Structures are given as structure tokens and as C-alpha cells.
Amino acid sequence: MEGTIFSIIPAVIMLVLVLLTRKVLVSLGAGIIVGALFIHDFAVVDSIQEIGIIFYNIFISDGSINIGNIYLLSFLLLLGMLTAFLTASGGSRAFGDWMINRVRTRNGAQVMTAIMGLIIFIDDYFNSLAVGQIARPLTDRHKISRAKLAYFIDSTSAPVTVISPISSWGAYIIGIIGGLLATNEITNIQPLEAFITMIPLNFYAFTAILLVFLVAFLKMDIGAMRKHEDRAKTEGKLLKPGESNVPGDLSDAFEPHQQGRIYHLLVPIGVLIVATVTAMVLTGMNASGAKVTILTTFANTNVNLSLFLGGIASVLTALVFHLQQGQPKANWEKILFEGIKTMLPAIYILLLAWMIGSVIGTLETGQYLAQIVSDASISSAFLPLLFFIIAGLxxxxxxxxxxxxxIMLPIAAEVAVITDVSMLLPALSAVLAGSVFGDHCTPISDTTILSSTGAGSNHIDHVLTQLPYALIAAFASAIGYLIIGITNQVVFALLAALIVVVLVGFVIQFFNKTK
Known part of the structure; x- marks a missing residue:
């Protein structure tokens, strides 16, 4: 069943179950089991062994420890410890008190969160988790739902990193582009120049970011998001009543220290940022060999190791502050335990997401979707739109x-070079845009999971509340890609996509006011 239409069934089952049951672990587990049965033609024993091997390979691959995954899982535990210390020390409460007098409106708190998401553009993982730690005390005080905080984090992290050449994403993409240009014997443009030229062609990144600010300014609360926001504003409940197993939520674990100060929050987070970025630069330079540049540094940086080192440094800093406070409300062993416990739901989801990702890879679901594009006979004017849709799916x-x-960038390059080379960069940009769009819609994306974790939001609540906004940005982007294919006018296409988002925003605002 590999590489056929049947290969998409496990992913479809998983997505449908998520929507129907809202139980992400059950849904992911069902997708994994069905996928394993498909791989082994419904041989039960072989399928069970396949699941065991997939789980084993998360930690040990090709006879060696999969240290990257272990670093990331360890960082999540460290983040839980850090969150617990920031809460127990009273630092989060003190920061919230301080910020509430400076950012006095809900709109201001939302805009501040979005701006922080744009500033931290080095890496999407780092963005998702760091912005959550900084913004949550402020958004909690202004009674902004955790689901909306997760949306702000997720819809600024990947969109800003995918258009930044000085980021882990930018470096990775530039590396791929360099290989594609060489393979197709295109010598009139260099990889970095191509990437920079493609930035205004990444319509989804710009429409998604614009939509975040429109949501903040125009109060564009639609669908499930409106229910979360109404509950937060009227009842002060940032999470759905009865919600359990929410990553990073320590509201009932212990009473914050009464002598907490702002620096009890800002210094550990500052250490996290400085230590992580420093480690990223050093690991990238070390892996770049003799030729060290900004691009090679970020292309070769070890993000997971850097997060782990930054996490250790920040937790130790928070521990020192905690011990200095004297007669704390909770002892440090309990704080560590509660911090670890609150991160376990996120780790469970991440492990199962990795497992179903491996199953889908074995079934060659991506290759099947890519083959549809290769086999399609379609006008070159529709290539950007087609690649945006397929990459999203x-x-x-x-x-x-x-x-x-x-998978898709090489296919887009080959098809564009054969049919119409002027569509090369628009087609590549459409792949990047579609990939981020699809990433925003799926519950098994690493970035989506970590955005929920950073915000302290229920994961499925985040997915369902973000989905309408992702679809709005995707609709506007699709219009842009249709225009760019027909006219080849970049500015006109980008402006059209942005105008569509603004118009939709004002229409939604109008209907919200009439209700």
C-alpha cells in the first residue's frame, strides 16, 4: 500500500478522530495502529513489532543514541522546571503586576505578544517556547485565553523564521535552493539572492502575520476562539472548565512566594535566551569547518543541543534565586516534580506525533501526493497555486x-524548469508557504505542539481555534498565487493577498458587532 492512495488513510483517520473526539492521544494512537497494519498487510504480530521498532528508533537509531530527540525531550522537562520556579518564586506574578500598569489594554497585551513573536526569529522551537514564557504572565492578567496566546505564538513563529535568512529555517532552505540551482544548471542567480527574492513571494507568511495583528486590533474572534475569549473575559477562565493535562499549567500546584520580584522571571528567561543563542552560534561555527559565515553557522547549528544547554543554565539560575528567597512556600524538590509532571502531556503528544510521522513516511504518503503533481498536465500559470495546495496537504x-x-522543492524546481523557468521562484515560494499553512492546521506538527506547550493551552483547543485563521490566510495567499501565475507581478499579487485579509477582517468585525 506504500505510495498509493491507501497511504493517506491513516493520516485521514487520525485527523477525523481528532475533530470528532478531541482526544489527541487516542487519535494519534489509532493512526499509528492503522498505519502499521497497512505496512504489514494486516499481519497483527508484525504490525505490533513495527510499532515497537518505531518507538525504539525515537531513542536509538542505527545502533546509536538518537541524541537530538533526547535533547529536545529533556529541554521540555527543563522548561517545565523553569516554569515551576518562575511561578513558585512569584516572578511571574510580579512581572504581571508590573506589565499590567504599562500595557493597560487587552489589545496592547495581544500586540505585545505578536511583536515578541516577530523579534525572536532565530528558530521556531525557541520562538514558541520563549515567547510563551515571557507573554503568559501579561496575557493571563488581561484575561486573554490560552488558546489565543497559542495562536499568536504559532502564527508568528514559523511565518517569521521561514522568511528570515538568519535563522535555522532560512539556512536550511538556502542549502536546498543551492543544490536545486546546481542540479538544474541555473547560474544567473545565487542561493542567497534567490532566497531574498522569494521573501515577498511567501504570501502565507505575510498574510498570517498581518492576520495576527488584525485579530489583536479588530477583536476578530471567530468560531471556537470566540467561545474561549468570551469565557476568559466574562468568567476569567483562561482554559475550558474541567480541562486537565494542560502543559505548563501550574495554577493549582503551589502558592507563589509573596516576595517575588520581576527579576526572578526576567533574569532566568534572559539566561535562557542568551545561553541558547550563544550555543547555537558556537555549535554552528564548530560544525562549519574552515568556511564560517552567518549562513553556514545557522545551517549547521545544533538547535536541540542549544535548547538543552540554555534550559540547564536557566533552571540553575532560577534554582539559585529560589534558594536565596528563604523559607519558600514549596521546597525545590516539589517544584522540580511539579514542573516535570506538567510537561508530560506535551511529551506524550510529541512522541506519538513522531511515531505517526514515521508510519506516514514508510507508507510514502508524501511521495504519493508529490507524484500527483508530477503527473499532472497543467498550465504554468497555475503552478504556484498548485504547489501551494499540494504542499499544504x-x-x-x-x-x-x-x-x-x-520532498516538494525539488519537484517544484524540476516542473518549473521544464514548463516555464520564470515560474521557478514563485513555485518554490509557494511550496514554502503551503508547508507552513499545512503545519498550522495539523495536530502532529512539532511547532504546533510546542506552541500549545509554551502557551499552556490544551493542544486540540489550539489546533481548532487556529484553523479558521489559517484558512483565511491560505485563501488570500491562494488568490495571490493565482495572480502571480497569470501576471508575474510580485507587488500586485502580494498587495492583493494582503488586501483580501484586511477585507475579510473588517467583514468579520462587522458581523461580530451586529451579533
């Missing part, structure tokens, strides 16, 4: 932007 089904980049 692939990222939705596989849960990975980077995996979609790796």
Missing part, C-alpha cells in the same frame, strides 16, 4: 514543514 498529512520542503 502534504504538511497537513505528514506534520512536518521541513519534510515537505525536502
Amino acid at each position: 502534504m504538511a497537513l498529512a505528514t506534520g512536518t514543514s521541513w519534510g515537505t520542503f525536502g
Whole structure:
């Protein structure tokens, strides 16, 4: 069943169950089991062994420890410890008190969160988790639902990193583009120049970011998001009543220290940022060999190791502050335990997401969707739109932007060079845009999971509340790609996409006011 239409069934089952049951672990588990049965033609024993091997390979691959995954899982535990210390020390409460007097409106708190999401553009993982830690005390005080905080984090992290050449994403993409240009013997443009030229062609990145600010300014609360926001504003409940197993939520674990100060929050987070970025630069320079540049540094940086080192440094800093406070409300062993416990739901989801990603990879779901594009006879004017849609579907089904980049960028380049070379950069940009769009819609995306974790939001609440906004940005982007294919006018196409988002925003605002 590999590489056929049947290969998409496990992903479809998983997505349908998520929507129907809202139980992400059950839904992911069902997708994994069905996928394993498909791989082994419904041989039960072999399928069970396949699931065991997939889980084993998360930690040990090709006879060696899969240290990257272990670093990331360890960082999540460290983040839980850090969150617990920031809460127990009273630092989060003190920061919230301080900010409430400076950012006095809900709109201001939302805009501040969005701006922080744009500033931290080095890496999407780092963005998702760091912005959550900084913004949550402020958004909690202004009674902004955790689901909306997760949306702000997720819809600024990947969109800003995918258009930044000085980021882990930018470096990775530039590396792929360099290989594609060489393979197709295109010598009139260099990889970095091509990437920069493609930035205004990434319509989804710009429409998604614009939509975040429109949501903040125009109060564009639609669908499930409106229910979360109404509950937060009227009842002060940032999470759905009865919600359990929410990553990073320590509201009932212990009473914050009464002598907490702002620096009890800002210094540990500052250490996290400085230590992580420093480690990223050093690991990237070390892996670049003799030729060290900004691009090679970020292309070769070890993000997971850097997060782990930054996490250790920040937790130790928070621990020192905690011990200095004297007669704390909770002892440090309990704080560590509660911090670890609150991160376990996120780790469970991440492990199962990795497992279903492996199953989908074995079933060659991505290759099947890519083959549809290769076999299609279509006018070159529709190539950007087609690649945007297919890349979105692939990222939705596989849960990975980077995996979609790796599969779809070479196909887009080959098709564009053969049919109409002027569509090369628009087609490549459409793949990048579609990958981020699909990533925003799927519950098995690493970035989506970490955005929920950073915000302290229920994961499925985040997915369902973000989905309408992702679809709005995708609709506007699709119009842009249709225009760019017909006219080849970049500015006109980008402006059209942005105008569509603004118009939709004002229409939604109008209907919200009439209700």
C-alpha cells in the first residue's frame, strides 16, 4: 500500500478522530495502529513489532543514541522546571503586576505578544517556547485565553523564521535552493539572492502575520476562539472548565512566594535566551569547518543541543534565586516534580506525533501526493497555486514543514524548469508557504505542539481555534498565487493577498458587532 492512495488513510483517520473526539492521544494512537497494519498487510504480530521498532528508533537509531530527540525531550522537562520556579518564586506574578500598569489594554497585551513573536526569529522551537514564557504572565492578567496566546505564538513563529535568512529555517532552505540551482544548471542567480527574492513571494507568511495583528486590533474572534475569549473575559477562565493535562499549567500546584520580584522571571528567561543563542552560534561555527559565515553557522547549528544547554543554565539560575528567597512556600524538590509532571502531556503528544510521522513516511504518503503533481498536465500559470495546495496537504498529512520542503522543492524546481523557468521562484515560494499553512492546521506538527506547550493551552483547543485563521490566510495567499501565475507581478499579487485579509477582517468585525 506504500505510495498509493491507501497511504493517506491513516493520516485521514487520525485527523477525523481528532475533530470528532478531541482526544489527541487516542487519535494519534489509532493512526499509528492503522498505519502499521497497512505496512504489514494486516499481519497483527508484525504490525505490533513495527510499532515497537518505531518507538525504539525515537531513542536509538542505527545502533546509536538518537541524541537530538533526547535533547529536545529533556529541554521540555527543563522548561517545565523553569516554569515551576518562575511561578513558585512569584516572578511571574510580579512581572504581571508590573506589565499590567504599562500595557493597560487587552489589545496592547495581544500586540505585545505578536511583536515578541516577530523579534525572536532565530528558530521556531525557541520562538514558541520563549515567547510563551515571557507573554503568559501579561496575557493571563488581561484575561486573554490560552488558546489565543497559542495562536499568536504559532502564527508568528514559523511565518517569521521561514522568511528570515538568519535563522535555522532560512539556512536550511538556502542549502536546498543551492543544490536545486546546481542540479538544474541555473547560474544567473545565487542561493542567497534567490532566497531574498522569494521573501515577498511567501504570501502565507505575510498574510498570517498581518492576520495576527488584525485579530489583536479588530477583536476578530471567530468560531471556537470566540467561545474561549468570551469565557476568559466574562468568567476569567483562561482554559475550558474541567480541562486537565494542560502543559505548563501550574495554577493549582503551589502558592507563589509573596516576595517575588520581576527579576526572578526576567533574569532566568534572559539566561535562557542568551545561553541558547550563544550555543547555537558556537555549535554552528564548530560544525562549519574552515568556511564560517552567518549562513553556514545557522545551517549547521545544533538547535536541540542549544535548547538543552540554555534550559540547564536557566533552571540553575532560577534554582539559585529560589534558594536565596528563604523559607519558600514549596521546597525545590516539589517544584522540580511539579514542573516535570506538567510537561508530560506535551511529551506524550510529541512522541506519538513522531511515531505517526514515521508510519506516514514508510507508507510514502508524501511521495504519493508529490507524484500527483508530477503527473499532472497543467498550465504554468497555475503552478504556484498548485504547489501551494499540494504542499499544504502534504504538511497537513505528514506534520512536518521541513519534510515537505525536502520532498516538494525539488519537484517544484524540476516542473518549473521544464514548463516555464520564470515560474521557478514563485513555485518554490509557494511550496514554502503551503508547508507552513499545512503545519498550522495539523495536530502532529512539532511547532504546533510546542506552541500549545509554551502557551499552556490544551493542544486540540489550539489546533481548532487556529484553523479558521489559517484558512483565511491560505485563501488570500491562494488568490495571490493565482495572480502571480497569470501576471508575474510580485507587488500586485502580494498587495492583493494582503488586501483580501484586511477585507475579510473588517467583514468579520462587522458581523461580530451586529451579533
